[in-house]
Amino acid sequence: xxxxxxxxxxxxxxxxxxxxxxxxxxxxxxxxxxxxxxxxxxxxxxxxxxxxxxxxxxxxxxxxxxxxxxxxxxxxxxxxxxxxxxxxxxxxxxxxxxxxxxxxxxxxxxxxxxxxxxxxxxxxxxxxxxxxxxxxxxxxxxxxxxxxxxxxxxxxxxxxxxxxxxxxxxxxxxxxxxxxxxxxxxxxxxxxxxxxxxxxxxxxxxxx
Numbered sequence: 001x002x003x004x005x006x007x008x009x010x011x012x013x014x015x016x017x018x019x020x021x022x023x024x025x026x027x028x029x030x031x032x033x034x035x036x037x038x039x040x041x042x043x044x045x046x047x048x049x050x051x052x053x054x055x056x057x058x059x060x061x062x063x064x065x066x067x068x069x070x071x072x073x074x075x076x077x078x079x080x081x082x083x084x085x086x087x088x089x090x091x092x093x094x095x096x097x098x099x100x101x102x103x104x105x106x107x108x109x110x111x112x113x114x115x116x117x118x119x120x121x122x123x124x125x126x127x128x129x130x131x132x133x134x135x136x137x138x139x140x141x142x143x144x145x146x147x148x149x150x151x152x153x154x155x156x157x158x159x160x161x162x163x164x165x166x167x168x169x170x171x172x173x174x175x176x177x178x179x180x181x182x183x184x185x186x187x188x189x190x191x192x193x194x195x196x197x198x199x200x201x202x203x204x205x206x207x208x
Contacts, residue, residue, distance in 0.1 A: 007027075025125040027097070031059065052074050
């Protein structure tokens with residue numbers, strides 16, 4: 001069974017208005033909590049005067065997400081983050097962060113009104129964002145001499161292979177993450193240079 005799943009193709013922003021309150025919804029692809037925090041920091045920098053910046057994200061395969069989180073940012077509990085996450089889950093999309101920036105218009109919406117407003121804002125942006133299907137990835141560990149590190153880095157360029165970690169000791173141990181269909185190429189590279197390699201599948205992770 002395929003483990004590929006759709007993710008947002010990129011950043012998109014849409015604005016709605018409910019009883020004079022502005023709701024600016026942003027969607028962006030994220031693959032980790034750290035990336036989500038970076039985008040949230042950007043939203044706060046872009047809108048320092050906003051009353052609330054509520055959000056939700058889902059990382060991993062829809063229906064079996066490795067991680068999900070939400071935040072009401074001062075709105076009554078359950079009226080912002082939860083409806084945003086609900087729309088994300090309904091859209092069957094992974095690796096996605098939705099932020100809704102609210103400028104209060106002076107009219108209170110009530111709990112039900114807030115739920116509808118935040119869900120509507122999330123819907124407005126998720127219904128329009130383009131989707132791409134990402135490939136499952138695999139983690140590989142390569143052990144080599146110091147002289148082989150630069151050739152490996154050169155090999156990674158243009159092959160969607162990311163160097164996640166490098167350990168220097170008597171040898172160099174490099175941890176890579178790459179699309180699964182690139183693994184055979186890496187094995188051939190390692191065999192040609194006499195490098196030691198092992199792999200570990202990550203079926204719920206994706207890379208662009």
